[in-house]
Amino acid sequence: MTQTNSTVAIQPSELGVNPLLEITNLNVYYGESHILRNVDMGVAAGKMVCLIGRNGVGKTTLLKSIMGLLKPRQGMIKLMGEPILTRTPDQRARSGIGYVPQGREIIPRLTVGENLLLGLEARPGKGRKAEIPEEIFDLFPVLKTMLWRMGGDLSGGQQQQLAIARALMGKPRLLVLDEPTEGIQPSIILEIEAAVRRIVETTGIGVLLVEQHLHFVRQADWYYAMQKGGIVAAGPTSELSNDVVQRFLAV
């Protein structure tokens, strides 16, 4: 484990070679309350990076800032070397960020099929065919049987799989997942884990994951630990010590 003061960036060595997402000195406020403090972090292509931290430390806030739902007061976010802070959320999605938010945010009164088709909106190059590729159903077979159900009528676990599938429809370069196992039974958690791992290995996209389940966290290549809105520790997940786990995971 590597301890840092929060202004020093600790990043995986691959990042220098193949940076997908780079965040430097990010400061985000909700009104006057200072939520994110001098956050430095990065995600490399083909790698899975996990962000851990107790409830309310600002993990979702960080992901929302990456997506453009929140405006940072200070700092820089680059995607594939280009600054993206001036882009709107829809432009960022089209630049290659797939977002699976906390709480899933399935559009309730659209069918599962329509929800999936919306995922295509992020895909660059129009004139694409409005159909769902078979790979999606290979990853999440449940979805195939319920294309005509209303999104709002699915169970939590099914919605979570739909949310990930929807993000993948846009063929993102970076997949951002906010607590994809929250409130989901263990067997489905394993399925989601396996699917995410497979996506990283087969497509070479980068994944930024916020997670509380230790087993899932260990699937990642690298971790960042957050406390009071700052990154306070980072390292390869193989070196995750019990001490870190106890301090930063709410399990």
Next chain:
Amino acid sequence: MTQLLESLFGGLSIGSVLLLSALGLAIVFGLMGVINMAHGELMMLGAYTTFVVQNAFKKTPLEGFYIFFALIAAFIVTALLGLLLERGVIRYLYGRPLETLLATWGVSLILQQFVRSVSWQFIAGLLIFCLLFFGAMGVLSRLANFERIRGWVIGLMLPISAAISLTISHILGQTYKLAVTNPWFGTQGVDVTAPKWLRGGLPIVKEYQLPYTRLFIIVLTVVCVLGIYWFLNKTAWGLRIRAVTQNRNMSACLGIPTATVDALTFAIGSGLAGIAGCAVSLLGSVSPNTGQSYIVDTFMVVVVGGVGKLVGSIVAASAIGVISYVVSSNALGPLVGFSESLKGLFEFFATASMAKVMVFALIVIFLQFRPAGLFPQKGRTVDA
């Protein structure tokens, strides 16, 4: 029986006008959670467009069919105006419903006054002003340091272009006199006459015939409702609109260009107002105030129908239409002949304005029981 049929058809035809005018408002309200107070004025402009098209087609072979061209023209004119309104004003006020309400109300007053005073002189002045001001802004915005001098440029160009355009239009007025200063429409109402084939009526029963214009409006409403239903449910843009209506933030995160969706929805809603205006022009004379008499009724339809459901608006419009007609025509009067006081009460409400009071009261009572309208949303509601 005759009475019943008559009030049913009468009510339906009132309801279809209501529905036609509420349709656009309901779509925009569902998307942004805001009532566009200028919706009535967009209707009024649609009606005036019909008037203009009718005059243009006078004494041409297509005279009998001007109404179809008028429908298209009304849709285009009001849709473009709606687009301008959204891009120019409303998009800066998203998330601030109260301010949007006030701003659109202001726009409605401007539009009324515009119709009263528009003349060639007025148009020329306006065009020159826009050309000078926006032309200068366009040219100067190429300068590298434009952002810094922007305030100065506006402060300087606004009075200059205003002065020039005022002077020119004044000179125009002096030289050509009435030919250019005479308002096109004036404050008096103008009359649209229905084409020949729409005059007369369909005899339903002996004493009552359904005017063809009413029938035409009912058919027009059905066509519009079906068209909108098809657009929302079967096209890619319809899917985007439904997604943004239900969850704006997530739709944006999926890559849907929400700004374009807003502009498009607003344009379509406004275009529907134009079509409604075209229909209204067949029912009576059109004046700059025409829109005002419709906005409250259409607002009621949207409130009673509930947000985001087309069915709600349809049922609400028909119900309000039938109730208004039944109350104002005192159709139930004869049924209560047994009681003098009840009969008196019914007669008391049997005028247009008292019927409106009655409908208002019924709606207030209804909303006590169903605060979210006829068809409330299940699950999470729109977060605009």
